[in-house]
Amino acid sequence: FWLKQSEMRLLADRRPPSANVPEDRPPANPPGAAAVSARGAGGRMWSRGRAGAMLWCGRHCRVAAPDAPLKAEEGGEAKTATPRDVEGLRAATGDGARGGAAEGERSEECSAESGEDDATRDAADDLEWAHEDGAESEPCLTTAIEAARSLSRTLTERSRRLLPDSPVSVPEEHDEVCHRVQVLFDNGWKDFREEESRRLCDELAEGRTEFTLHFRGHDYLFNFGKASEASQTNTKTGKRRKLRIIEGDDTAVMELPGEVEQLIAEQEAFGPQSKRGCASQSAIGKYLDGNPHARSCFEEFEQHELKYCGEWAVFYHSYSFAALIYEVHAAVASVLFRFRSQYSALPRILVHEFLEIPDAATLIQRFNNEFAEHKRDHNPGFRKVGISAMCSLASTGPEACVARVFVSGYSCKDVSFRSVLENVLESCYVPKENVTSLATKIIKLSEKHSLDVSQFGGRPCHSAKPGHLMQIFIKRSLVDQLVYAAEPYGPVDAERMPVSSYINGDTNFNRGQVRIVAHPKHFMQANLVRLFVASADPTFHKNRGMFQKELIELIKELAEPSLRERAAAGIYGGTLPSWWTAEDQRQLA
Numbered sequence: 285f286w287l288k289q290s291e292m293r294l295l296a297d298r299r300p301p302s303a304n305v306p307e308d309r310p311p312a313n314p315p316g317a318a319a320v321s322a323r324g325a326g327g328r329m330w331s332r333g334r335a336g337a338m339l340w341c342g343r344h345c346r347v348a349a350p351d352a353p354l355k356a357e358e359g360g361e362a363k364t365a366t367p368r369d370v371e372g373l374r375a376a377t378g379d380g381a382r383g384g385a386a387e388g389e390r391s392e393e394c395s396a397e398s399g400e401d402d403a404t405r406d407a408a409d410d411l412e413w414a415h416e417d418g419a420e421s422e423p424c425l426t427t428a429i430e431a432a433r434s435l436s437r438t439l440t441e442r443s444r445r446l447l448p449d450s451p452v453s454v455p456e457e458h459d460e461v462c463h464r465v466q467v468l469f470d471n472g473w474k475d476f477r478e479e480e481s482r483r484l485c486d487e488l489a490e491g492r493t494e495f496t497l498h499f500r501g502h503d504y505l506f507n508f509g510k511a512s513e514a515s516q517t518n519t520k521t522g523k524r525r526k527l528r529i530i531e532g533d534d535t536a537v538m539e540l541p542g543e544v545e546q547l548i549a550e551q552e553a554f555g556p557q558s559k560r561g562c563a564s565q566s567a568i569g570k571y572l573d574g575n576p577h578a579r580s581c582f583e584e585f586e587q588h589e590l591k592y593c594g595e596w597a598v599f600y601h602s603y604s605f606a607a608l609i610y611e612v613h614a615a616v617a618s619v620l621f622r623f624r625s626q627y628s629a630l631p632r633i634l635v636h637e638f639l640e641i642p643d644a645a646t647l648i649q650r651f652n653n654e655f656a657e658h659k660r661d662h663n664p665g666f667r668k669v670g671i672s673a674m675c676s677l678a679s680t681g682p683e684a685c686v687a688r689v690f691v692s693g694y695s696c697k698d699v700s701f702r703s704v705l706e707n708v709l710e711s712c713y714v715p716k717e718n719v720t721s722l723a724t725k726i727i728k729l730s731e732k733h734s735l736d737v738s739q740f741g742g743r744p745c746h747s748a749k750p751g752h753l754m755q756i757f758i759k760r761s762l763v764d765q766l767v768y769a770a771e772p773y774g775p776v777d778a779e780r781m782p783v784s785s786y787i788n789g790d791t792n793f794n795r796g797q798v799r800i801v802a803h804p805k806h807f808m809q810a811n812l813v814r815l816f817v818a819s820a821d822p823t824f825h826k827n828r829g830m831f832q833k834e835l836i837e838l839i840k841e842l843a844e845p846s847l848r849e850r851a852a853a854g855i856y857g858g859t860l861p862s863w864w865t866a867e868d869q870r871q872l873a
């Protein structure tokens with residue numbers, strides 16, 4: 285009955301999103317709290333833990349079964365981008381070990397030293413995934429509905445395969461209810477009945493955005509031509525009301541309590557990931573000795589590894605000139621989605637860009653069928669969703685060394701990405717008339733706090749060290765959904781798959797790469813992914829909290845009631861997350 289780690293799906297507690305958490309906050313899913321879960325007929329979910337059973341209704345809302353009172357826990361770009369042929373702008377590669385066997389003399393040297401160009405070509409952050417032709421068109425609700433239904437079927441089929449003896453059946457397609465449709469009355473938002481929501485979503489799934497349906501004795505004209513302006517109109521009285529669509533929870537994974545406890549104990553016994561398998565730490569000393577600030581950053585990351593090594597796998601993503609874009613993502617997510625931007629930047633924010641590639645399995649399939657012959661993981665379609673990462677602070681390759689890249693940063697051509705910044709702001713629903721002036725203010729703010737914006741028409745950082753390192757903790761039960769072991773340039777490294785089995789081992793992770801699907805749905809929730817960031821420039825590293833505070837103040841117009849819901853729905857692809865609320869989120873992040 286035990287499930288393989290690579291097949292688990294956790295139906296965990298729901299919390300207000302925050303990809304980063306204070307160091308003193310306990311893990312969102314403590315040992316023994318998880319429950320076995322699966323989907324039943326009509327999209328319903330059941331979950332049985334030690335205390336009894338929980339039910340998940342067709343709308344993916346958790347409710348308590350009679351024998352198990354549920355204790356509420358404290359809450360915690362549709363248009364394809366045009367490729368940019370810019371050398372040296374690429375997301376960092378990842379490092380691990382092939383069973384920890386052949387470190388030998390290679391453990392003492394970073395393969396990055398074999399050639400500066402080779403190292404930076406596959407290690408540097410890119411901006412190819414960012415839009416350069418202005419804000420994209422309104423996200424397609426049809427795509428969002430179909431993607432959610434496809435994922436629902438996938439999760440259901442997997443639950444059935446993993447729990448063959450359970451009272452679970454795969455729902456018929458017409459039984460799927462992955463979204464709730466709401467209508468705005470004078471006293472607030474009210475849900476349509478489940479059957480009504482299903483019928484509305486059926487129409488949208490067929491590609492129809494304007495149609496008439498008969499509900500409750502009346503004919504209504506529904507218009508979803510623009511998701512942010514969706515409405516229903518009574519054809520007889522002409523009364524028009526605003527509509528919105530709330531998505532279900534598709535960020536769940538599954539765990540068994542006994543196996544979780546056993547896994548956590550085993551992982552804690554193995555210790556911090558970067559030091560497993562007697563991995564050499566010489567690369568850290570070689571490149572950081574004489575740099576007290578960099579040493580301090582790595583020591584802090586080592587403490588994080590020690591603290592979280594039980595429940596969480598860790599990966600390291602290096603970047604330089606994409607830092608400003610990542611910081612803007614974090615600030616927007618803080619305003620709209622309660623993301624705790626004081627702890628880290630955010631690699632991606634446009635949720636609707638992940639509708640077609642929501643997980644690692646899909647990314648692998650697309651790579652093999654499409655990207656492998658077209659720029660591999662340099663392909664903008666790959667980079668919209670995928671980032672490169674390493675599995676150890678002491679990694680030595682191939683092609684990049686975490687410590688070396690952190691202190692040296694990357695080189696690139698003298699190209700201005702000012703237009704990229706402006707288009708990111710516009711895609712995050714900053715009013716078009718304010719984009720140019722806001723971009724100028726953001727660049728000036730970056731200069732003030734010593735964030736390198738030389739590629740955006742501003743000044744370089746004071747120290748000439750533009751490198752940044754993001755520490756990414758992913759729940760072990762979620763690793764296979766978001767991560768795959770990779771060769772340079774993105775092909776699957778079959779010897780290290782499934783990556784959960786590899787990363788859960790007591791082996792040397794100093795060599796090898798991974799690719800991560802940086803899905804904002806997961807990255808903005810602290811019970812699934814936790815992020816921390818360090819900057820090689822001491823001034824910006826020290827000032828980053830204040831920089832984020834002032835940046836959030838610059839984009840405060842996104843919190844205005846007239847814009848906030850439209851911006852959030854636009855970023856999500858025309859729907860809203862199930863945990864989203866209408867109030868200003870800045871004081872809650």
